[in-house]
Amino acid sequence: MKTDIKDQKLMYWLDQNSRATNKELGKKVGISEQAIGYKLKRLEEKGAIKRYVTFVNTPALGYIHYKVLLRLHNTDVKKEKEIIIFLVKNKNIRWVVSCSGKWDINFSILAKSAEDFTTIYRDIEKKIGDYISEKSVSILIKSPGLTKEYLLGMSEAKIRLYGEKKAEKELDTIDKKILKSISQNSRKNIVEIAEEINSTIDVVRYRLKKLEETKIISGYTVQLGFDKIGVLRYSVFFSLHKMSDEIERKMFEFAQRQNNIVFMLILIGTYDLSLELEVPSYQVLESIIKKFREEFANNISDFEIIFNTDEFKYNFYPF
Known part of the structure; x- marks a missing residue:
């Protein structure tokens, strides 16, 4: 689809606040x-805008975010589609993406505890375990987001924090209905x-x-x-060593200077860090990752690039 500068500005501002009025x-x-x-x-009719999403701070509600990567075998296109549909329907899964590279599916589970996660994942394995040849599990610690400056050709992104842990709060039925509605x-x-939700405007x-x-x-x-x-979407996962708060801060400053990095995920598990990028070409991705590896050569043990081919679920309150 051909977009003009006004379309790009509109998408940029919707990305920052999609609840803003037309005025x-x-x-x-x-x-x-x-x-x-x-x-x-x-933009909606052409598929450039898929939906308007509410960021719900699930850590404040007591949820832990688990990132799961699956490598499949013994499947064909039909079976992979069935697996995707199965994952999308799971009310504990908030994000589902098909990908290429080492991994075939990239998804996120929200669970209240490690025991809760184990139960959820084992239920998934009961259904699709025969088609999983390898898995990766990492816990999301923090996920500072960055504005999509590439839409406007700007150089340095602004920080926006989502999912920062606050004091846990119990929601009542009305709160839950509102979150589900929007x-x-x-x-x-x-x-x-x-x-x-069968309530009043004032409430x-x-x-x-x-x-x-x-x-x-x-x-x-x-x-x-x-x-x-x-726009092409990539996730680049890193195994790190010699990490410190200072190195993490410098990595985030690097991410801010690259207008194509939209999230920097701090993880514990198979991987320690993930950079989420939205780029016009693979060459742009290569250039950014090369700079990152050069700047943090003493801290990177290994890395894995995956191309996110299609996003099937993006819901911060899937319950």
Whole structure:
């Protein structure tokens, strides 16, 4: 799909706050409220915008984020599709991506404890274990995000933190219903939410504000159809040594300077770090990773590049 600078600006600002009104977006993009409505409809119809996502701070709700990579065997296209559908339907899984490279599937499980994770994963293995030749499991410790400056051709990304651990908070039924209602459509208005959960506008407005103030909701973003806008997505996993808080800080400063790095994940498990990149070509990826390896040569033991081919699930509150 061909996009112009206004389309790119719109996607950029939706990525930062997809709950902004058409009027607010119009001021950011420099076009009318009506023109924003037209562009949104066009981008949605063309598949450049897939859905509007609410960032829910699940660590604050007591969840641990496990990143799982699977290498498959004894499968064909039909069987792989069945496996993907099975994972997407699992209410404990918040992200599912098919990929190429060493790994075939990249997904994330939310669990309350190691025991809880074991139960969830064993249930998965009961169904698809015959098709798994190798697996990798890592626990996500922190995941500082970066704005998509590449959409505007800007050089240095701004930090945005999602999933920072705060004091655990128990949600009541109304809170849970609100989060479920907007988890896959953050642009849903308060009237629609109230009708859907059988509550009042005032209650929904108050609860939504509280969820934002307490950082249970840590932001609103957009799921883009990257294949439609000419963007390739890669995850680069690193095994590290001689790590320290200072080295981690320098790595994040490096990530900020590269406008194609959108997440830096600190992990414990098979891997210690993952850089999530959105690039126009493999050559750009190679250039960034080469610089990173040169700058942190004393800290990198090994690395693995995987190409994320298609994103099937992106839901921060899948329950």
